[in-house]
Amino acid sequence: MRFTEDMRHTTPEDNQAGLFSCNDGIYPAGGSLEGDDSLRPGNPPDKEAPVMPLDPHSDKALLHFITTEDPEETEALFAAAREVRSSHYGRDVYFRGLIEFSNYCENNCYYCGIRAGNRRLKRYRLSLEEILGCCRLGDLLGYRTFVFQSGEDPWFTDDRIEAMLEAVRGEFPDHAITLSIGERSRAGYERFFRAGANRYLLRHETASEEHYRKLHPRRMSLRERKQCLWDLKDIGYQVGAGFMVGTPFQTPKNLLEDLRFLRDLEPHMVGIGPFLPQEDTPFGNYPPGSFEQTLRMIALTRLLLPRALIPATTALGTISPLGREKGLMAGANVVMPNLSPKDVREFYALYDHKICTGDEAAECRLCMEGRIRNFGFEPNMARGDMAGWEARKFPRAGVIQQ
């Protein structure tokens, strides 16, 4: 599909006419709207101001809501999360263009399909020209945030990342640049910031030492990962932490630890998605995480961090056909459609049955816009910094952004 100017905006009617589509994955869980009035498309969200169902600083209350399956309690939780989200962001949902520029990774996380040990995966690296091509298309489609994501790929030295950032920054002086390339030295993070990166996503994956060791080989360290997040924040990035719900061996108490860690770190962004098995990994035979529990974790995160930018993740859209929409109804306010070239999409295979691997960037853009409008939300293509965010006026000596 070629993108033209007048395709920038669609209406709900376009949506019904099937102008966009999306392969909806294979997971049946949570796909029905039966008996769930608040989630019926067209219903305006936030009709009545709900009573806050819990004190977000009480561990007991958090633990209760992590595990409850009571439909009324859950709906009250989601309604409260929507209310908090609306008070800072209205109905707006921010769009980010995701560019998965390398699927090489030197790590071996037991859950992840692009782990070094997966010899069956075809590896790719985009050239700088290809990356810039994605940015140019993204810009034409209206995106004002680019998210550059890769495995921990040693070919992309600090020099090469810096060169990439300088090229992108040179061509797009006003766009937000988000990096998501894993653990690096503080000096590297400082160089990237100076070269124009504004935000950094690094999910902590689990805040529990004991659980972390069950998900990762011994050479990886939760302490170092958390330190990266503190460093990034200190340098002046808007920082994204996050975790998976339902990874093997996870307990409700582990999820409480995740929330506590978020409360301490106060990240600007939080990525939360269900664990989904990938067949060529050591966890390939474990069951997927719970869709409903993932929604509850999104809602609890919203209550703990009212102004956070929380994506309705691709994993959420993979585990349930209306997963991303329901994520928004539980308090999320960001979507990250894919801008990577179509011919490499399938190789960024973190988990099986990932959606949107067969769609052009323009199709994903239209698809998400229609889906969002159907649920009463308003796509927002602006940079979308965190509400109240002010870039540091007096950055640390030596790390002033150009």
Ligand code: 5AD
């Ligand atoms: N299921 C769900 N999410 C996964 N990720 C990696 N592997 C999986 C999986 N099997 C998530 C991790 C990582 C992010 C880029 O993708 O949380 O940080």
Ligand code: FES
């Ligand atoms: Fe639906 Fe990509 S095709 S979001």
